[in-house]
Amino acid sequence: xxxxxxxxxxxxxxxxxxxxxxxxxxxxxxxxxxxxxxxxxxxxxxxxxxxxxxxxxxxxxxxxxxxxxxxxxxxxxxxxxxxxxxxxxxxxxxxxxxxxxxxxxxxxxxxxxxxxxxxxxxxxxxxxxxxxxxxxxxxxxxxxxxxxxxxxxxxxxxxxxxxxxxxxxxxxxxxxxxxxxxxxxxxxxxxxxxxxxxxxxxxxxxxxxxxxxxxxxxxxxxxxxxxxxxx
Amino acid sequence: xxxxxxxxxxxxxxxxxxxxxxxxxxxxxxxxxxxxxxxxxxxxxxxxxxxxxxxxxxxxxxxxxxxxxxxxxxxxxxxxxxxxxxxxxxxxxxxxxxxxxxxxxxxxxxxxxxxxxxxxxxxxxxxxxxxxxxxxxxxxxxxxxxxxxxxxxxxxxxxxxxxxxxxxxxxxxxxxxxxxxxxxxxxxxxxxxxxxxxxxxxxxxxxxxxxxxxxxxxxxxxxxxxxxxxx
DNA sequence: AGCATTAATCTCTTTTTTACATGAAAAATA
DNA sequence: TATTTTTCATGTAAAAAAGAGATTAATGCT
Numbered sequence: 001x002x003x004x005x006x007x008x009x010x011x012x013x014x015x016x017x018x019x020x021x022x023x024x025x026x027x028x029x030x031x032x033x034x035x036x037x038x039x040x041x042x043x044x045x046x047x048x049x050x051x052x053x054x055x056x057x058x059x060x061x062x063x064x065x066x067x068x069x070x071x072x073x074x075x076x077x078x079x080x081x082x083x084x085x086x087x088x089x090x091x092x093x094x095x096x097x098x099x100x101x102x103x104x105x106x107x108x109x110x111x112x113x114x115x116x117x118x119x120x121x122x123x124x125x126x127x128x129x130x131x132x133x134x135x136x137x138x139x140x141x142x143x144x145x146x147x148x149x150x151x152x153x154x155x156x157x158x159x160x161x162x163x164x165x166x167x168x169x170x171x172x173x174x175x176x177x178x179x180x181x182x183x184x185x186x187x188x189x190x191x192x193x194x195x196x197x198x199x200x201x202x203x204x205x206x207x208x209x210x211x212x213x214x215x216x217x218x219x220x221x222x223x224x225x226x227x228x229x230x231x
Numbered sequence: 232x233x234x235x236x237x238x239x240x241x242x243x244x245x246x247x248x249x250x251x252x253x254x255x256x257x258x259x260x261x262x263x264x265x266x267x268x269x270x271x272x273x274x275x276x277x278x279x280x281x282x283x284x285x286x287x288x289x290x291x292x293x294x295x296x297x298x299x300x301x302x303x304x305x306x307x308x309x310x311x312x313x314x315x316x317x318x319x320x321x322x323x324x325x326x327x328x329x330x331x332x333x334x335x336x337x338x339x340x341x342x343x344x345x346x347x348x349x350x351x352x353x354x355x356x357x358x359x360x361x362x363x364x365x366x367x368x369x370x371x372x373x374x375x376x377x378x379x380x381x382x383x384x385x386x387x388x389x390x391x392x393x394x395x396x397x398x399x400x401x402x403x404x405x406x407x408x409x410x411x412x413x414x415x416x417x418x419x420x421x422x423x424x425x426x427x428x429x430x431x432x433x434x435x436x437x438x439x440x441x442x443x444x445x446x447x448x449x450x451x452x453x454x455x456x457x458x459x460x461x462x
Numbered sequence: 463a464g465c466a467t468t469a470a471t472c473t474c475t476t477t478t479t480t481a482c483a484t485g486a487a488a489a490a491t492a
Numbered sequence: 493t494a495t496t497t498t499t500c501a502t503g504t505a506a507a508a509a510a511g512a513g514a515t516t517a518a519t520g521c522t
Contacts, residue, residue, distance in 0.1 A: 006269040006270070006322070007245060007322055007323040007325075010245050010247075010282035011245075011282065011283070011284055011285045012243035012244055012245055012246075013243055013244055013245075013246045013283065013285075014238065014241050014243055014244075015243075015244045015246065015315075015326055016241075038237045039237070051241035051242065052242070052244065052315065052326070053242055054242045054244075054317075054324065055317060056317065057315045057316045057317055058313060058315025058326065059315060059316075061315075079312060079313060081310060081313075082289060082310060082312075082313040082328045084246075084283065084288045084289025084290060084292075084328065085288045085290075086285075086286060086287065086288050091237075091238055092238040093285065094238075095246055095283070095289065095326075097313045097315065163500095164500090164501095165499085165500085180480080180481075180482090181500090181501090182481090182482085182501085182502075182503090183479080183480070183481085185500095185501080185502090186502095187479095202488090202489095204498095204499075205487095205488085205489095205498060205499035205500065206487080206488045206489045206490080206497080206498055206499070206500095207486080207487045207488050207489085207498075207499055207500050207501090208487080208488075208499085208500080209499075209500060209501095210500085210501095394469095395469085395470095396468085396469085411510095411511070411512080412468095412469085412470095413470085413471085413472095413511090413512080413513095414510065414511065414512085416469095416470080416471095417510090418509095418510090433519090433520095435468075436467065436468040436469065436518090436519085436520095437466085437467060437468070437469095437518075437519040437520045437521080438467075438468055438469055438470090438517070438518040438519055438520090439468090439469080439518075439519075440468075440469060440470090441469085441470090
């Protein structure tokens, strides 16, 4: 068999990307989901997605879809899993590569998202989703929890300056359990990736809590090294 | 836009699966790789792979490809990652979903593998591979290491009955470092997933080492629970 | 019989994790 | 101005886990 027929004989498939977009706002972990515009299942809740084009990688497709709905580029995104069941999409056979993204809600383009019928919902508010999107969210949450244990990803979700309480409440949201304040502080500071600022945040206390900022160099070094951060 | 044109407008892609097949034999971690039969790159080393058909899921495609070369079904297999760069395959645009499998080398059909030009090679013997297959192996090794920390996958690679030394040397191979005998024993036994047999294996010592067998129920329970097993 | 070799156990030390209580700062209130 | 309230910030002791040393056990070999 020559090369041409080898490739020519193989079947072709529709390939989509779906994005599980996490954000953290007002102490709550949220997901960006939207109402589907096309049949089948028009009007139903779904993840943000789109088809992979001829001239783009799957990663690029995911970034494109994300930017299209949030206006953000250069954001933290990881491939989650490829969902390849024959009948997972009821409209046609579509293989979907799912990605999860972590964004700072404050930074994104809210009107743009609204225009696309996208909404930020807390975990417990998520309605029934189309196809296997519910499973994708489940898997993404598991991956996020896992990832948070080995990489200091929490920072991706917080504003540039944040207090230790905010960081802790993010982890509490991710793991859905309360953490000991003192030990959390001890542990996270021992990673030595944060810079303590003179500034204080007084929105939640009279005394005011010191703001921190992560040190990009140490942060990147730690990300590469993949240091364990067990909670 | 109606449903028909929504799906009809989207481009279609060749989708392949590639399998990183790990085995453990004679104290060494090995990989099954083969010589490619078709152009381009015919004769070069590559992973075992194939195209996803219309009527099968990507998981099924991977299982099919694996059975085709090893004769084994019902084996431990995990999806690794979807590789979607536009030019990753020099023959055509092919999106590849990679899987890694763990098999007991003794069980597999060696003549069948040979027939396909497949060879078991140790990690340090792996030659340059086509496309991004080298990267896939790297990623699979990282995933295996990670996975071994959270799931007692070691058992998938060992024969039914094994000694603690064999199990330890498997972990030593996976992590490429020597482990303390006493502490390894303490740790692994504390998981309480193994059954000590009366039988002894005398191939490597005069005294003989007790054989163990994993307890399927406890093993499955532990796999579900995902207990941490840090080395 | 004594030696060599790997297996197995026991114990002690060091390190890490966990649990827990109190003082400090700053603003609001009386 | 003193008192109260609220959250921030810190230290220490007990418990658990990991690491390392030393000893005993079984058995074939010289």
